[in-house]
Amino acid sequence: xxxxxxxxxxxxxxxxxxxxxxxxxxxxxxxxxxxxxxxxxxxxxxxxxxxxxxxxxxxxxxxxxxxxxx
Amino acid sequence: xxxxxxxxxxxxxxxxxxxxxxxxxxxxxxxxxxxxxxxxxxxxxxxxxxxxxxxxxxxxxxxxxxxxxxxxxxxxxxxxxxxxxxxxxxxxxxxxxxxxxxxxxxxxxxxxxxxxxxxxxxxxxxxxxxxxxxxxxxxxxxxxxxxxxxxxxxxxxxxxxxxxxxxxxxxxxxxxxxxxxxxxxxxxxxxxxxxxxxxxxxxxxxxxxxxxxxxxxxxxxxxxxxxxxxxxxxxxxxxxxxxxxxxxxxxxxxxx
Numbered sequence: 001x002x003x004x005x006x007x008x009x010x011x012x013x014x015x016x017x018x019x020x021x022x023x024x025x026x027x028x029x030x031x032x033x034x035x036x037x038x039x040x041x042x043x044x045x046x047x048x049x050x051x052x053x054x055x056x057x058x059x060x061x062x063x064x065x066x067x068x069x070x
Numbered sequence: 071x072x073x074x075x076x077x078x079x080x081x082x083x084x085x086x087x088x089x090x091x092x093x094x095x096x097x098x099x100x101x102x103x104x105x106x107x108x109x110x111x112x113x114x115x116x117x118x119x120x121x122x123x124x125x126x127x128x129x130x131x132x133x134x135x136x137x138x139x140x141x142x143x144x145x146x147x148x149x150x151x152x153x154x155x156x157x158x159x160x161x162x163x164x165x166x167x168x169x170x171x172x173x174x175x176x177x178x179x180x181x182x183x184x185x186x187x188x189x190x191x192x193x194x195x196x197x198x199x200x201x202x203x204x205x206x207x208x209x210x211x212x213x214x215x216x217x218x219x220x221x222x223x224x225x226x227x228x229x230x231x232x233x234x235x236x237x238x239x240x241x242x243x244x245x246x247x248x249x250x251x252x253x254x255x256x257x258x259x260x261x262x263x264x265x266x267x268x269x270x271x272x273x274x275x276x277x278x279x280x281x282x283x284x285x286x287x288x289x290x291x292x293x294x295x296x297x298x299x300x301x302x303x304x305x306x307x308x309x310x311x312x313x314x315x316x317x318x319x320x321x322x323x324x325x326x
Contacts (some may be wrong), residue, residue, distance in 0.1 A: 021315055025196060026140050028263055028280070029318035030161040040260045 075164040076104075076171055079146040080316075081314040082154040085110040093149040096142040099204040104168050106175040109182055112150050113171060121164055151316035155190035157182060158318050185321050188259075192284050193314035195293055199246045199255055199279035200308040201238075206310055245300045245304050246279035256296050261319050275308060282319035290314050 021029075077096060087103035087110070095114035102113045109228045119125055140161060144258040147158045175182070179206045241253040254260030285293045290313070297311045 021144060021312070023137055023140065024266055025312070027161075028266065029282075030140055030143060042120075061309055068120075 072229055073122075074115045075118050075121060075166060075287065076113045076117045076168060077121065078113050078159045078163045078165065078171065078174075079143055080112050080150045080156045081111065081175070081182055081186075082110045082150050082156045083108065083183075083190075085112070085150060085154040089153045090149065093146060094142070097141060101146065102168075104171045104175075106172040107179055109179065110154075111171050111175060112146060113165075113168075116164065118164075121162060122128045126162055147316050147318075155186045156316055157185045157189065157321040158316055181182045189284065189317040191287055192258055192317060192320075193287050193290065194310060194317045194319055195257075195283045195285055195290070195313035196315070197249070197279075197281045197283060197297055197309065197311045199249050199281075200273065200275040200310070201242045201278050202306055202308060203275050242278050242307060245307050247324050249300050249304065249307075249309065250279055250281050252300055253281060253283050253293075253296065256293060257285045259284040259320055263319065278307065284317055284320045285314070287314070 085103060090101045090103060093101055097116055099114045101112055101114050104113055143161055150156045261282045263280040263282055265280045301309045
């Protein structure tokens with residue numbers, strides 16, 4: 001490993017072995033890909049809708065965090 | 071009376087149910103393995119007040135709930151993927167009961183076998199390319215207010231700036247394409263996921279490429295070395311990689 005400044009990136013959030021997936025990457029995958037089952041499944045979140053719900057949730061929350069004190 | 075459903079985390083082949091002992095399930099319960107036709111679904115019981123359609127609608131808007139469930143889901147998927155070829159399921163896939171789980175395994179049997187063949191012995195790596203922020207042209211600042219410089223000169227300069235920006239963007243896009251093709255050529259499969267919104271990444275540099283690559287487990291170091299070469303060859307962009315992960319991006323069933 002060379003000491004490039006960006007090298008620390010994925011290891012920030014309490015990672016135990018360097019393999020912890022950043023939340024945004026995990027949600028990309030858990031909401032956007034993966035096996036989708038349908039049928040008598042009670043809830044199979046329809047991909048597109050859920051991603052939108054989810055992005056909405058994330059963006060809302062991030063915006064709340066970013067409320068600047070004036 | 072509280073109703074429960076069966077939450078599906080992943081479907082695996084040749085999984086020893088004992089290997090799941092001690093792996094935490096969502097909501098503090100325990101994991102079960104439902105076996106049928108040579109496939110094993112890893113499941114646990116969840117409260118439908120929380121995970122039913124109505125509950126999910128409410129909870130998905132709650133980022134801390136979402137994070138906890140996504141992390142809990144991932145913990146189980148990682149534990150299963152350590153043991154066996156594993157197809158992860160999407161977040162919050164829930165059946166009424168184990169009969170429902172078995173019916174899914176039967177209905178999707180061939181497609182699941184194909185997915186498991188594709189990802190067996192392979193892991194996912196993420197490689198992203200970010201544009202380096204373009205330094206603001208210093209000359210533009212000093213003359214920005216100088217109307218006396220002449221409207222024509224001003225327009226010309228604006229046009230030149232805009233052309234330079236377009237050239238930067240097209241060369242950045244070309245680098246992203248090249249990185250993707252190089253990596254796809256060194257892996258079993260590659261996918262381009264939609265670039266992530268800067269509001270989610272919390273970064274100011276723009277994501278040009280959000281790639282996922284399926285790499286044989288024993289070739290992880292070689293793949294990382296290719297990423298390192300690409301980084302050296304393209305100092306104008308930032309290239310980040312992470313992994314190995316379970317093959318999340320390569321477990322999609324072919325939908326007919």
